[in-house]
Amino acid sequence: MKDRLMLFVAVVAGLVATVLTFVYIDSTTSEDDAAPVRTLEVLFTINDIPANSSIDADADLRVETINIEATPGIARGAVKVTDRAAVDGRPISAPIPAGVPLLYSHLTPVQDVDLGAGMRAIAISVSRENLMGGILVPGDRVDIVVSYEAPKAPPAAPAPTGGDDPEAMVANMMGGLMGQLGDMGGSSVPSDWVAEEVLSNIRVIAVGSALSGSRQSQMFGMGGGGKGSTITLELSPQNALELIRAQANGKNPLTLMLRPGDASVESATSSLTGG
Numbered sequence: 001m002k003d004r005l006m007l008f009v010a011v012v013a014g015l016v017a018t019v020l021t022f023v024y025i026d027s028t029t030s031e032d033d034a035a036p037v038r039t040l041e042v043l044f045t046i047n048d049i050p051a052n053s054s055i056d057a058d059a060d061l062r063v064e065t066i067n068i069e070a071t072p073g074i075a076r077g078a079v080k081v082t083d084r085a086a087v088d089g090r091p092i093s094a095p096i097p098a099g100v101p102l103l104y105s106h107l108t109p110v111q112d113v114d115l116g117a118g119m120r121a122i123a124i125s126v127s128r129e130n131l132m133g134g135i136l137v138p139g140d141r142v143d144i145v146v147s148y149e150a151p152k153a154p155p156a157a158p159a160p161t162g163g164d165d166p167e168a169m170v171a172n173m174m175g176g177l178m179g180q181l182g183d184m185g186g187s188s189v190p191s192d193w194v195a196e197e198v199l200s201n202i203r204v205i206a207v208g209s210a211l212s213g214s215r216q217s218q219m220f221g222m223g224g225g226g227k228g229s230t231i232t233l234e235l236s237p238q239n240a241l242e243l244i245r246a247q248a249n250g251k252n253p254l255t256l257m258l259r260p261g262d263a264s265v266e267s268a269t270s271s272l273t274g275g
Contacts (some may be wrong), residue, residue, distance in 0.1 A: 003167075003268060005152075028068050028105060028187055029102075037069070038067070038068040038069060038099075039065050039066065039067060039068065040066055040068050040075050040078075040080070041064070041080065042063075042064055042066055042074065042078035042079060042080055042081065042101055042102075043061045043062070043063065043064075043076070043078065043079045043080075043083075043101070043102045044061065044062050044063075044064045044086070044100065044101050044102065045060060045061060045062075045096055045097070045098050045100055045102055046059070046060055046061060046062050046098060047059070047060055048095065048097055048098050049092060049095065049096040049097050049270050050095050051092065051093060051094050051095045052091065052092070052093065053089065053091070053092065053157075054089050054208070055087055055088060055089065055091075055092065055102075056078070056088070056109075057084050057085070057087060057088035060152070061084065061087075061102060066078070066101075074101050077101075077103045077104060077105060078101040078102065078103055078104075079103065079104055079107075087102070087107065088109065091107075091208075092106050092107060093108050096238075107186070107230070114205070115205075116234065118236065118237075119234050119235065119236060120207055120236070120239045121232050121234060121235075122232070122233055122235050122243065122244075123230050123231065123232045123233075124230070124231050124232075124233065124247070124254060125229075125230055125250070126230075126256060127253075136207055136256065136258065137204070137207060137233070138204055138205075138206050138207055138257075139204065140258060141202065141203055141204070141258075141259040142201075142202055142204060142233075142256045142257060142258055142259060143197055143201065143202070143256070143257040143259060144197070144199040144202060144254055144255070144256060144257075145196065145197050145199055145241070145254070145255040145256075145257065146195070146196055146198050146247065146252050146253075146254060147193055147195045147196075147252060147253050147254075147255065148196075148246075148251075149192070149194070149251040150192045150193070150194045156248040160195050181274060188226055196254070197257075198242070198243065198246050199235070199239060201259060202233050202234065203233065203234040204233060204234075205233060205234050206216070206231070206232035207229060207232075208229045208230060209233060229258070243274065
């Protein structure tokens with residue numbers, strides 16, 4: 001009886017040892033064969049980005065690695081690191097706080113530029129003061145004024161006098177010097193500023209990177225006090241070239257004058273081409 005009991009205990013111990021061995025081997029195999037964690041590099045915000053502003057990829061965004069299984073929603077909607085260049089300069093319609101993933105839904109949809117037949121889009125730089133406090137929006141009609149210097153003619157040299165009079169000789173010499181300075185454009189004689197309306201009833205296509213927007217949202221978007229902005233206008237090819245010449249490579253400042261809301265029924269005109 002005692003021998004049978006010992007045999008039974010030995011058999012049970014052997015079975016337990018076998019089961020434990022299989023359990024250990026199975027757990028080890030499962031750990032070795034487990035799939036690696038799937039990750040994805042996406043863009044997170046560094047700073048608070050205000051509404052109606054454009055994204056600066058270098059200053060506003062950083063790269064974060066997320067677990068795809070743990071955050072499937074973010075993995076689907078977040079902007080991938082491979083799209084970093086594509087979102088640089090893209091406008092947003094709502095504010096984005098710092099430290100959150102940048103989502104594709106945050107970006108303002110890209111719109112097609114609506115140009116009339118035979119027309120061209122031309123971008124000009126204007127100061128914030130000439131943006132009428134930020135109330136200018138796409139679709140407005142404006143008149144464009146160019147300011148430039150009209151140099152005064154240098155004073156006429158005194159008529160030459162005969163003789164060896166020292167005062168007359170000095171006067172003649174100074175008159176000749178002033179004439180030479182005037183010819184070289186180096187005269188210190190003050191110049192008058194002239195303002196000339198060169199284009200009338202021109203449609204604004206975009207203000208900055210915004211192709212649409214209300215006047216109120218535009219004002220809030222520019223509330224940070226930017227120094228200037230780029231305005232895109234719809235012009236005929238001839239008027240576009242003439243405006244570039246009138247600007248003198250940016251030397252001559254431009255001023256925009258907002259027209260009333262019913263100005264769209266009129267035709268655009270130009271004093272540059274007589275149109």
